[in-house]
């Protein structure tokens with residue numbers, strides 16, 4: 001399993017939908033989250049893009065020097081920049097970070113936001129642009145290694161003699177991740193990307209999606225890897241975790257939920273529609289499948305579900321997704337710094353994943369915990385049983 005965390009570039013909360021306990025997301029704070037993820041052994045962090053976010057490239061670049069092994073999964077909206085500029089930015093970031101760039105291709109699902117950025121096409125046209133963008137982007141970066149140039153004439157995008165002179169560390173180019181649930185999205189993923197990402201839908205729906213993407217990719221003679229984006233609320237007991245879930249929305253009023261749902265309803269994103277359908281804007285039936293809670297999606301766009309439980313429960317639920325073919329888990333929780341620790345401490349030991357032995361600290365055998373009476377090293381903790389407790 002690859003486990004990623006998340007840099008909260010659009011804010012961090014203790015209680016959703018209020019400023020109470022809200023945190024200033026400054027460079028210092030993002031640095032703390034990134035350093036925590038790096039030293040705890042997360043494989044990478046996702047940085048989203050959109051007008052509600054601090055810029056993903058600039059933020060990630062500010063964190064390269066603060067981290068040692070952490071990969072940066074940077075979201076890129078194809079319509080927003082020229083493919084050659086984006087390719088050169090990717091190559092530079094990959095070079096400056098020593099090969100730590102991953103790219104998340106996101107077409108975007110809010111026409112009002114897109115129009116505010118000067119993109120007026122329909123959903124279908126936006127995917128056509130993404131398709132052409134990626135063809136150019138991949139070709140330009142692929143050819144940096146051999147010195148060739150790209151000529152492409154598309155319906156929306158054309159380049160003549162395009163090139164980038166500095167090749168990325170990763171050849172032919174940094175791996176391409178991708179999120180999108182519509183038919184157009186799945187066609188594009190099948191043909192051009194390396195890892196297909198889904199938001200955290202119930203396992204049966206995820207299984208169906210994986211089967212569809214796999215079948216389309218097979219038609220194109222390709223295979224893909226799969227990832228899932230989920231929040232987590234992990235505590236020492238499952239009861240405490242459910243209490244924390246309730247607390248997270250305890251100060252959220254119905255007007256705020258309605259306002260958020262109205263915004264989501266105007267979007268043309270199939271993925272967002274599927275997220276909103278899980279709870280229908282109502283807070284009475286939020287456990288949409290065992291331990292999968294849709295409370296976050298009452299007000300948060302995009303990833304709207306959380307796995308809730310104690311360590312063994314959450315580990316078991318993640319393994320259910322892994323059994324469906326998911327190998328990459330992109331997680332987050334509120335507040336992002338504290339939950340990154342809770343997840344790593346309570347769940348990492350239960351997951352089938354390789355520890356990164358090059359990380360400082362991983363070769364240590366302890367002591368873990370404060371020395372007792374200036375003399376005694378605390379005995380090692382018992383490994384928790386790997387079982388799902390009833391919720």
Ligand SMILES: Cc1cc2nc3c(=O)[nH]c(=O)nc-3n(C[C@H](O)[C@H](O)[C@H](O)COP(=O)(O)O)c2cc1C
Nearest residue numbers: 048049106107108109179180181182185269270271
């Ligand atoms: C894991 C994941 C992460 C995403 N991150 C972003 C993002 O950072 N910015 C964004 O505009 N859209 C993001 N999206 C949404 C995509 O832009 C997607 O294209 C949008 O939902 C509309 O596509 P659809 O109608 O095919 O679902 C993400 C989607 C997934 C699954």
